[in-house]
Amino acid sequence: MEEKRVIFFSKNCLDLGAPNVEMKKFLDGESYVRIPALPQIATEQEVTLFHRAYPEQDSSLIQLFLMLKTLKRQTDNISAVIPYLPYARQDKMVLEGEAKSSEYVCNLLAECGLCELISFDVHFLKQKGTYRYGNLRIKNISLDEGLVKYFSKKCINPLIISPDKGASYMVSDKGGIAMEKKRKAYAQSELAIRRVSMMKTDADMKGRDVIIIDDMIAGGGTMIKAVELCRKKGAKRIFCGATHGLFLKDCAKKIIGAGAQEVISSNSIPSEYSKINLMDSIRGLL
Known part of the structure; x- marks a missing residue:
């Protein structure tokens, strides 16, 4: 009797399962995929594909598109576990003429045959559950429980905080609060950066342990500002956790x-952290 679900792991998910998809590079750098x-x-x-789309997100997405189109030749029932979804931060058009990258990437995944994307604390969803974004169904799983549980063993009556309202869903059901944050306009450089201009909270944290939880740490600017604010307000100890740790330019230090x-x-993007x-958080779904 055949199994109901077939699971494939790309080679960049070696820590999650045994790779059974061939992925190579041609001499010119283009991707070769074989299943x-x-x-x-x-x-x-049912087919479930595990693949990391970061780092080297542009080429990793191309590999994902190729794998999905290949699988679609055989079945129409495809889900994919993409631990960190790249291009998720460009979900709003701040300036005239900007690309709404998050929606375009999701629509391309759907066009390639993906029925459901399973991911973790997707930046633009800002809530747990299953939703349709563009043409794609997304199951957004939060790792907030694991992050808080890890630190709670080290804390006494901690105050749980998210550094902005976007990640408030990760702390609101734990009696946590969200800081207020504003960003500056885009910096005049080749990098698309909007630095944090203001962060505030009315929370009383003097003498208390504080756990700061966010969906991601990229350049670290938001988390650094949050830590500095907690210190100014007299926090005893401060612990920082994020589902996705990009940790650009050694920002964890x-x-x-x-x-x-x-x-x-988490190990959505493997690192020493x-x-x-x-x-x-996903075994029950498989």
């Missing part, structure tokens, strides 16, 4: 330097 077990997939079978006791993330295993 050896493709002929054995029955048309009615800068967050520690700003006054944090510890910085952690990965303390939360995303597979613990």
